[in-house]
Structures are given as structure tokens and as C-alpha cells.
Amino acid sequence: MLLRIQKDESLRSYVERNLFVPNTILDNDAAESFSCCNWNSSQVKLVADLLGWHGCYGFNKLLHQHTAYSWKVALKSRFNYFYSDDAYLNTQENFDSLSKVRAYCPVCAKEDKQNLGYSYWRRIHPDVQVCAKHNVVLLTTCQFCNRPFARGGHTVSVMWSGCAGRHLGEAQPLVNVNLGALRLAQFFDKLCRVDDHIYIDTAAAVIEERIIKSHVGNPAALGELENLTGFRGYIERCRLNDPCVSWKYYSLSNKLIELAISLYESFDDFLHDCHQLQPNAPSISCFWDTYCCFSSDTQNFVREVYELGVAEWSWPAFGHLSRNPVNANAELTHVLMCD
Numbered sequence: 001m002l003l004r005i006q007k008d009e010s011l012r013s014y015v016e017r018n019l020f021v022p023n024t025i026l027d028n029d030a031a032e033s034f035s036c037c038n039w040n041s042s043q044v045k046l047v048a049d050l051l052g053w054h055g056c057y058g059f060n061k062l063l064h065q066h067t068a069y070s071w072k073v074a075l076k077s078r079f080n081y082f083y084s085d086d087a088y089l090n091t092q093e094n095f096d097s098l099s100k101v102r103a104y105c106p107v108c109a110k111e112d113k114q115n116l117g118y119s120y121w122r123r124i125h126p127d128v129q130v131c132a133k134h135n136v137v138l139l140t141t142c143q144f145c146n147r148p149f150a151r152g153g154h155t156v157s158v159m160w161s162g163c164a165g166r167h168l169g170e171a172q173p174l175v176n177v178n179l180g181a182l183r184l185a186q187f188f189d190k191l192c193r194v195d196d197h198i199y200i201d202t203a204a205a206v207i208e209e210r211i212i213k214s215h216v217g218n219p220a221a222l223g224e225l226e227n228l229t230g231f232r233g234y235i236e237r238c239r240l241n242d243p244c245v246s247w248k249y250y251s252l253s254n255k256l257i258e259l260a261i262s263l264y265e266s267f268d269d270f271l272h273d274c275h276q277l278q279p280n281a282p283s284i285s286c287f288w289d290t291y292c293c294f295s296s297d298t299q300n301f302v303r304e305v306y307e308l309g310v311a312e313w314s315w316p317a318f319g320h321l322s323r324n325p326v327n328a329n330a331e332l333t334h335v336l337m338c339d
């Protein structure tokens with residue numbers, strides 16, 4: 001029987017913990033797949049299946065609650081009808097790598113040990129260096145032997161085996177004095193727990209207004225507004241549906257989060273302004289049952305309807321047909337040929 005996965009526990013932590021504890025046996029095929037250094041969607045699906053979280057819904061639920069994906073997709077284009085692009089179908093995306101350094105908070109580890117009987121590795125945003133809850137510096141090297149928590153250093157299982165008889169929760173916490181680092185940690189912590197999506201054009205409008213307000217009477221600082229024009233064009237195109245440039249979308253999303261962190265004292269203040277402008281955003285989980293696939297530079301969406309045991313297919317690109325006759329003809333020809 002498998003163990004229970006813990007809140008914010010990373011997928012690698014969960015699997016390694018199951019391998020560490022006697023009698024929580026994974027079959028040979030699963031164990032071989034999990035022994036890979038880099039994990040893609042195959043391993044995520046495998047964990048989801050083992051937990052009984054089936055289909056696209058289970059896959060996305062696992063991504064959202066136990067990987068860094070939640071930070072990536074909290075800001076959403078209003079024309080994206082899925083949670084994780086086509087990650088459910090392809091194996092290109094890396095969801096965990098043993099070559100990356102792991103970090104942990106010694107106070108969290110100590111509390112977990114007291115409350116649960118053991119500690120575990122949490123998913124942590126790569127830019128975060130302090131614990132959002134305890135405001136102590138996250139440790140990436142072992143305080144007892146100086147080895148890194150990475151390849152060539154301690155293995156993942158040091159969290160349970162300890163180092164030279166010492167549990168990682170016994171490490172001395174170092175209080176963080178960098179307020180910016182704490183704010184960033186708390187912002188990302190809240191961002192991954194937000195109930196509803198934030199439309200990306202809403203976030204851009206809110207941030208633009210904030211910059212204008214904060215720079216009244218300060219013409220020199222208005223230069224920052226110039227930086228906004230680059231993505232303002234994209235925002236306009238977002239409103240017209242421009243689904244084929246997801247890399248632009250994600251870099252825009254990252255830029256907006258960066259600006260929000262610099263302009264707002266807290267994530268709650270930012271969220272408040274977004275809610276004022278966009279009170280009825282879709283919930284995070286409402287797109288978990290849908291994935292997309294690309295075809296002829298447009299997107300298809302497939303929604304799994306579990307009650308009926310069927311998948312519903314839609315191709316919103318047909319909405320373009322009346323807007324751009326050149327593209328419309330090309331797409332129509334393609335569709336006819338495919339059919």
C-alpha cells in the first residue's frame with residue numbers, strides 16, 4: 001500500500017519516500033521509470049495513476065498541487081480553455097530533475113517531524129530562497145557535512161535517513177533579514193494557493209494603472225511605462241485570441257508577476273485589485289479536465305467528461321473564419337483535407 005502524499009510535497013519526495021519505507025512497494029516497471037534523472041509527463045501520469053487520480057483531471061491536479069506548474073499558469077489567457085497546454089500529451093516538459101539542487105526549511109522539517117513523525121521535501125519556486133512561513137533561509141547544503149542536496153552530494157532520502165545520526169530538522173535556522181526575499185517567497189506561496197485564475201490582460205491593466213499612479217509627478221520614472229508598451233500590443237492580441245504563441249504568453253506572465261512583486265506590498269493587495277476589475281474569473285480546477293493539441297498552427301481542445309466516459313472535442317479556431325478570410329480559407333481547406 002502506498003503512503004499518503006503530503007501538502008506541497010514534491011513528486012520526487014513522494015516517490016522516494018515510498019521507496020524508502022518498507023512494504024510500500026512499487027512494481028518493477030514503475031520503479032524503473034522513477035529511477036530516471038529527469039521526469040516528464042510519463043512519470044507524472046504514473047504517480048497520478050498510483051494515487052488513483054485518473055485522466056487529464058488527475059494529471060493536472062497533481063501538477064497544480066505538487067509541482068512548480070501552479071506558478072506558471074495562475075495568470076491565464078481568457079482564450080485558453082485548458083490548464084497545462086498539451087503537457088498531458090507530450091513528453092517535452094521537465095517536471096523534476098535530480099541534477100537540480102533541492103532546498104528545505106529546517107523549521108518546517110522540525111515541525112513536520114513533530115506533527116507527522118517524518119519530514120518531506122516541498123515543491124519550491126526556483127527563485128525563492130527563504131521560507132514564506134518561518135522567514136528563515138532555505139538550506140541547499142547540509143549543515144552537518146556541507147554536502148549539497150544534489151547529485152554528487154546527499155541523495156533525496158537524506159530527509160529520512162538523516163546525516164551522521166542527525167535529522168535535517170536539527171539544523172540551526174538562519175533568520176532572513178532581506179525583506180524583499182521574504183516578500184517574494186510569500187507572493188509565490190499565495191500565488192500557488194489562489195482559488196481562481198487571474199486573466200493575463202486583467203493583471204496587465206491593474207499593473208499599468210499602478211505604475212501610472214505611483215509615478216505621478218515623477219516624469220523620469222515614466223520610462224517604465226515604455227516597457228509596458230511591448231506587451232500591451234500582446235494584451236490586445238490576447239483579447240482577439242492569439243493562442244499560437246504560448247512562449248510569449250509565459251514570458252509575459254513571468255514579467256507581469258515580476259512587476260506585481262515590485263509594485264505591491266503583498267499578493268493579497270494585487271489580488272484585490274484584480275478582483276475589482278475581474279470579479280468572475282474561472283476557478284483554477286475548472287480546466288483540469290481539458291487538454292489541448294496543436295494542429296495546423298491552431299489549437300484543438302479535448303475535454304474529458306468522466307460521468308459519461310467520453311471526450312468532447314472542440315476547435316475554437318473556427319471562430320476566426322469570419323475575421324480573416326485568407327486564414328479562414330487556408331484553415332477550411334486543411335480541415336476538409338483532414339476529414
Ligand SMILES: [Zn+2]
Binds near residue numbers: 105107109131132135
Ligand atoms: Zn518553514
Ligand SMILES: [Zn+2]
Binds near residue numbers: 147154164
Ligand atoms: Zn550531511
